[in-house]
Amino acid sequence: MKLIKLAAIAACVLSASVFANDPIIPVSPETKATTTTLRDKAINDNSAYQILKSLTTEVGARHPGTPGEKAGIEWGIKKLKALGFDKVYTEDVKMNxxxxxxxxxxxxxxxxxxxxxxxxxxxxxxxxxxxxxxxxxxxxxxxxxxxxxxxxxxxxxxxxxxxxxxxxxxxxxxxxxxxxxxxxxxxxxxxxxxxxxxxxxxxxxxxxxxxxxxxxxxxxxxxxxxxxxxxxxxxxxxxxxxxxxxxxxxxxxxLGPIVTKNVIGEITGRELPNEVVVIGGHLDSWDLGTGAVDDGAGVAIAMATGAFIKNNVTVNPRRTIRVILWGAEELGLIGARAYAKARQADGTIANHVIGSESDFGAGPVYGLQSSKNVSVNALHVVDTMAAIMGNLGVSRRGGDTSGGPDMIPLAALGVPALNLMQDGTDYFDLHHTPDDTFDKVNPEHMRQNLAVWTVFTYIAAEWPGSFK
CATH class of the missing domain: 3.50.30.30 (Glucose Oxidase; domain 1)
Incomplete structure (x- = not known):
């Protein structure tokens, strides 16, 4: 037992010395100031709520293999382009x-x-x-x-x-x-x-x-x-x-073999365009309701966050913001698994700096949690995010996270993740039911989500250090 304890102490000393030699890069005062300005503007912005209204009203349910899903994909492409994303594209996902x-x-x-x-x-x-x-x-x-x-x-x-x-x-x-x-x-x-x-x-x-x-x-x-x-x-x-x-x-x-799609929009990074911060939600839904809280809200929050940052800063953030509208989540993370597999195959998985998915309804965010993949020398950045989110009702939380269901395949490959923890007290009253409709969504909560996601996304894309 004593040998085990001595070995553990030695390992901790070694780890501490290694970390001590790594540079700790602070979040600059300029980044903090810009983020605070964005936060204060976003809390009064209704764009996420309006995007969700469009998706659930003009498209409705989006079950894989149905006309509604096809309409949702077309809607996603058109809406991302209208919002001013620098690059919009799709990737095929095969499934049954x-x-x-x-x-x-x-x-x-x-x-x-x-x-x-x-x-x-x-x-x-x-x-x-x-x-x-x-x-x-x-x-x-x-x-x-x-x-x-x-x-x-x-x-x-x-x-x-x-x-x-x-x-x-x-x-x-x-x-x-x-x-x-x-x-x-x-x-x-x-x-x-x-x-x-x-x-x-x-x-x-x-x-x-x-x-x-x-x-x-x-x-x-x-x-x-x-x-x-x-x-x-x-x-x-x-x-x-x-x-x-x-x-x-x-x-x-x-239905046999069908092809669905992941729909992707990017805000191109000004200095490190190949490094990406991933945010998103899943575009598909079950067919009983109109997929408002699962996961139209997450789709709308991610799309609105990317567009809001793009339209409210003088230059794009340092890194690329990649908004992914994953396909076929409900039948088993099919789009997410395909996305991760493709990035592993082409060697670009290492370019994924950090990510998170909004897939827990439209309730307000109350906590910020980081995954074990986030390095010790980057935890202060997450703390800074939480501090700026503080007046929105968000506090720093412990524990581990994958960053959302569609982030699970990426997190398994080592991609750092954050969990923007939403109040899900009523989520499972609506989840996967005919009651999952737009009227259940509170516009004030959507504004708070936009502000919180803007803080995370902008700092993650602008801070020059590594989260790994």
Missing amino acids: GWVREVEKAEILVPSYQKMVITALGRSKSTPKGGLEADIVHFKNYAALEKAADNSLKGKIAFISNRMERLKNGGGYGPANIARSKGHELAAQKGAEALLIRSIGTDDHRNPHTGATNVAMGYTAVPAVALSNPDADQLVRLMEFGHTPKIRLNIQTKD
Whole structure:
């Protein structure tokens, strides 16, 4: 034990000496002053809100493989050009398309009642006329794991755990395993289908769809999300001693190979054009609503941030600001993985200085978090960003981050990332539901996001040091 402690101390001393020899480059007074001016102007700017209004109204839902997605891509190209980006282009992303067609569910026994459901991503179809079966209730995924293999023949597995509401969205991961992997487990147990309480925090009859862990093809059994009030109804029926029998009719379609796109706009760096600061959101959405909070808001915030900086400084920042509107995030980070793979292949991954994605709705930003990929000698820059964001209600936070879902593939390749932490208290009331619409977005919160993202993006692009 003593040898281990001595080795650890020696390593810390060595690390400290190495870091001590590295130059610490301060954020210049001029950069701080410009950033503060931009912040104070952005907090009164409605451009992000107006961009979101255009996307959700003139395009609407943007599910991969649909006319709406194609219209969204065309909208993104046209809007980036209109906003004055120096360079606008797209990159093809290959994938297998999937769409829903029929969704119907009814309680047959002990009393007839209609239920509100939606198919989970890449769910397979039931037989054409649907299937009828008793449900077997499991309080959570772990309870279903304990069931004997092939013990649910002729039954429908029902998982009823409720997601916990937390400001940072921390209740999502623990609940989400039922959605992502439950279909495989239900099939292993012999079930005819999987029925889960929606992974969401609302009490509305709006079911929450979402991705499963199927990259291509279909789930192992039909996989369905039930609105939370309907899930409660099933649980109450069982509390009265009944065994509900239900009819499910889910019809979906595999579109086969399709091509979607990542849409990219750049503000070219004046001195280091090959070094890029990545910001963005995902352009695709589920088909139930109009994709306002997931992730139209992130798309609008990123587009507005790049344009706002471009139009409110006398010269472009030192580095290139690259706004990426990722494609096909909802079905498995498909556009993000393609983007990262291409940069790894062409050797330009090292040019990615730092990045972040806005993909947690339209709530106000309250914290700034840096990833472990940010070097010790660059942490003072993040602290400076947080200090300038301070009067916007933002404070410096600890922990690690990937910088958002579509940043995960880049962060895995060593790209430093920041998390501009949004208040997600109500996010999972709307996420992946028909209620994800523009009227839920607060324009004041969008202005605050624009101001916060402007601070991060401008300093990251202007500071001459390395974040790695």
